[in-house]
Amino acid sequence: MPLTRDDCTALDAADALAPLREQFELPDRVVYLDGNSLGALPRATAARVQRALRDEWGRGLIRSWNDAHWIDLPQRVGDKIARLVGAAPGELVVADSTSVNLYKVLSAALDLQRQRSPARRVVLSERSNFPTDLYIAQSLARDKGCELRLVEFDQLAGALDEQVAVLMLTHVNYRTGQLHDMAALTRHAHERGALTVWDLAHSAGAVPVDLNAAGADFAVGCGYKYLNGGPGAPAFVWVHRQHVPHFQQPLSGWMGHASPFQFSPEYRAADGIARYLCGTPPVLSMVALECGVDTLLAAEPLGGMAALRAKSLALTRLFRELVDQRCAGHGLHWVSPHNDALRGSQACLTRDGGSDGGAYAIVQALIERGVIGDYRAGESGSPDILRFGFTPLYLCHVDVWDAVEQLHAVLDGDIWRDARFSRRAAVT
């Protein structure tokens, strides 16, 4: 018997995580399926940022670096994120952007391998990794006389040969939602003599991550997706404690100095992960990020990331079931994996016809109807993608139902063919 909207309402009534949605300011009549690109606004954020502005900055002025503990923000917010990704307190800091942090850790990883195994000169990654990761790796490979080697998802394990210095992967693929097995790949990489660098942009706050249990070497991640830190929120960086004391990253700014306020002309790296800091921390963005991370920590008494993962999988499974039920015959094909163990917190589709298949226009038509997903252009022969992120913190089963009903309406009524949905610039 096909599912009904009432079934979804019943699932929501039984969902212990449902009250977590009240932490967010979501617009009326919107189903927000793009938290994988920009997380929603937590209710606490506006007041917290106002306090930072009016009280801490406006009244406290320079004194707030100490009195309001601004100087501790990279570590304090870092310790909170650490709880979501299997890191210990003091192992992770918030700083800069994901791209900049990747530059730091990939540089450190390559320098480490240059000492250990100078013959290893290859950075191995996935061809469909997020482009900024590939761009940063291209730059470092050029400057360090290395090579960036790109293969497909299922060729990675086989490509770990004696030339590979570093396996650099995004844990959950931004286009397909495909999830790597971090522990298995890390073990395999280590057995083959490679180090691992993990980008957690689409996994921190979305799927359980245990960096220390996996034995990962380096990791970076994004603050503005599932961590709900706001547009362009600072990113984070983690380095396995065995590596931290031995390697200095190239962006050796004063906040990574052992004693920044001695104003010594000689750089001396801080003892711990603080050496991965560079410039002055962006306070307003950091306090906003802290509010975002707090919305995830609020799930800890309810089962934490494991419970959020279970709900995320339930939502993406439901979406699949409903799309198959309601939108059959419209040329849609699944890109995101069916197997739960291989799927992050998003569901992705293509439509027959390649770049003429209307993926862009379908997403625009859905947005006009209050269902906000996004579109990712295909390139090098890969298809255009309709991408829907399912954030278990603030989505419910009825949202999934309503989204699929709109998708059905847009396809069945050929609404997406209207000229107003034609292509223009899109942003992650």
Added chain:
Amino acid sequence: MPLTRDDCTALDAADALAPLREQFELPDRVVYLDGNSLGALPRATAARVQRALRDEWGRGLIRSWNDAHWIDLPQRVGDKIARLVGAAPGELVVADSTSVNLYKVLSAALDLQRQRSPARRVVLSERSNFPTDLYIAQSLARDKGCELRLVEFDQLAGALDEQVAVLMLTHVNYRTGQLHDMAALTRHAHERGALTVWDLAHSAGAVPVDLNAAGADFAVGCGYKYLNGGPGAPAFVWVHRQHVPHFQQPLSGWMGHASPFQFSPEYRAADGIARYLCGTPPVLSMVALECGVDTLLAAEPLGGMAALRAKSLALTRLFRELVDQRCAGHGLHWVSPHNDALRGSQACLTRDGGSDGGAYAIVQALIERGVIGDYRAGESGSPDILRFGFTPLYLCHVDVWDAVEQLHAVLDGDIWRDARFSRRAAVT
């Protein structure tokens, strides 16, 4: 005849720039002399950030990258800063931190010289340059097989020999307030075959700067000092238009790509200064910075940076005159230059007794009395410094009078010797 407070009141009454102070939220009974470390809060900022939070992020969600023009912020705010530093529209972008931007431009400058004059392997700078600049240069020198050579202020011109690839200077020294002649040093550097990299941290918004007229090659600057962008505000980067097309900076993140939303796996640098962008722009911090920059642009109808400079010099001259008048016999000595042409927008003093001279405690006692300046520790034999920044946008002549009266009281009454003013961590 000695000056009186009434004289200062009369000067304020005649000051055409005085109404600009109304743009700021300054606490009552505070004289804020630390705008060179963290600028004051503009009145417009809190409401603007709230709008970005509640309307643009909260309601607009991902759509605001286009609808609220978030994606244009690096260029839009950059074009505004350009007006303050003698750059043309499209030549300057806001991004990352000063340290990270310095890494980009110093790397580009060294790569440029490696092509032009491979024998030049020295980065020449001032020994008392701000440490983060030296730290970044040490890192790049190590990785590129170069040498960082440090000399004193007055040895710079003579040290420009055939080995120097890049002259890297902070335009106004953070400790002493000493101001370099950018045009003369740049001309001299070019005659000797060196390129110039200027850090405008203590000059953008404080002293007139004309990057194009000076023929400078590269510049970076800070958003949270005289630009009033808020704690840890993003920084900016400028590159002379003749260099931009020829060199790629190492932090090649996706926002510096010619077509970031094509998601191409191959990096292709954007045509103009946008290639100096890296990760996703921090929107909340950028809109706050825009409000701060607007407070300076509001001076344009009143004479702009030239008028602000005239007032800044009047305030630092007045401070000197009043300190000499009221605090004689207390062992104070001027560190900032007497000559207007050599002084930025700050006044600095030492006190007899070196690190026992009480500079730290005097600053703390002043802060308790509402006069917020700061303290910079001496190192390598240089003395501890009392540092007072004079921001012409929001300070008046009576503020200077009141500050000096408090300094007199703290010294004359030995108030600073109280144990509660003893040293603890201080932050720029």
